Amino acid sequence: MKRKKVLIGMSGGVDSTVSTLLLKEQGYEVEGVYMKLHSKPGYHEIHQARAQKAADFAGVKLHILDLQDKFNEKVFTPFIETYKEGKTPNPCALCNRNIKFGAMVAFADEVGADYVATGHYIRHDGKYLLQASDDTKDQSYFLFYIDPALVPRLLFPLGERHKADIKAYAASVPGLESFATQGESSEICFVETTYMDVLKPYVAVDQEGEVLDLEGNVVGKHKGYMHYTIGKRKGFTVHGAHDPHFVVEIRPETNQIVVGPREALECRYVELENVNLFDERQEFDCEVKLRYRTQAVPCHVSIEGNRAKVDLAEPVLGVASGQAGVFYDGDKLLGGGWIV
Structure with missing residues (x-):
């Protein structure tokens, strides 16, 4: 029987490198892809070299995919425009939809890959995305906007694992020790110091x-x-x-x-636009997370077209337009939208 082929996004970091090795252990035919996304000076020279080193170590072919124009159009320019509108952007969610689970999936089709994999800490059950076993690293909030039809085709080797275990795994493999001690990548790849330093050349x-x-x-x-x-x-x-x-x-x-005063930040009702759902229901009770690293709160959701009306069971502080409102049923991600 022909082995199933997987295309995995490789950054040269410990998560994607260990993911690649785990996929090979599971018997897949694996190829990697390094995506050039922005033109931050010196960034790609360092990270592409790391990705190539990781691919060589794992014994997989590494493709180089130049997506700088697409990234600028779909992620970076909206980041600038959202700030100009007085809102708080979420570029990672846009990148996941348009780049990592958009352009990379299209490239997977070109190379004949059956599956697409990343080093994200997240799981799925074939229909729904599920929060990672390691709740301190869970990245489901940033994946609410991906195409639900892709879910059966995705592989997340780290979803059931904890970050400490991944570092221990890397440290235990001869030749991989340096990956275990690498620093963590920044939350937003094109921000090296502050958001303002990124914005100043443009506005x-x-x-x-x-x-x-x-x-x-x-x-x-x-x-x-x-x-x-x-x-x-x-x-x-x-x-x-x-x-x-x-x-x-x-x-x-x-x-x-x-x-x-602080109480003026309290919000009990939120509207979302451009809603993306993994669930067919138009009205339901669930929990909603209105910013990453915040507690999800119970709510009632009514869907009308591509908008959602969200009644919160308890007040939430500091709800910001431009951020994502993401719906959960336990550890199951139901979808979400953009705060109006």
Whole structure:
């Protein structure tokens, strides 16, 4: 019987390298692909060399896929535009849909791969994506936007494993020890220092503006609206203030931010747009996570077209437009959308 062929995304990091070895152990025919996504100086020279070293070690062919134009169109430009609109972007979710589980899947078809694999910490049951066994590394939040039809074709070798076990595995394999001690990659690959450093070549971020209170009175100054997200409490002045003030609204058209007390951040209702569902139901109860690294809260969801109305059972602080609202039923990912 002919072995099933897998195309795996390889970055040169420990997760994708160990994933490649695990797939080979499981009897698959494995080929790797390194994707060039952006033009951060020196980045690809380092990471492509690491990926090639990993592929050579694993004994697999490595393809180089230049996706810089597509990445710029589908991920980087929307990142800039979302900030200009006074919202908080989530480029990783866009990258997963359009690049890692978009362009890479199309390339898998070209090379005749039956499956597509990555080093993400996530699982699936053939229909639904499931949270990883290691809840400290779970990446399901960032995969809510991928095409549900792809799920049966995906392989996630690390989904049932913990990060500590992956590092221990790498440390135990002769010649792979250096991968076990590599530093973790940054959360967003094209951000080396701060978001503002990324934005500055494209937009004027340092334009002083007014700080307003909830009644619309000018109470202070800020250094440019793109420096702020909903819930931030530092980096602006409020004259005569003794209690903490938090950003509760961003007005990009007038370069103003509105601040208020902590309770002004409380939100009990959210609307989402461009909803992507792994579930056929149009109305259901579940839990929703409104930002990565936050606790999911119970809610009631009503779907209308590609929008969702979400009634929260308890207040959530600092809900930001542009972020993702992701639905869960236990560890099962039901889908999600973008906060309006």
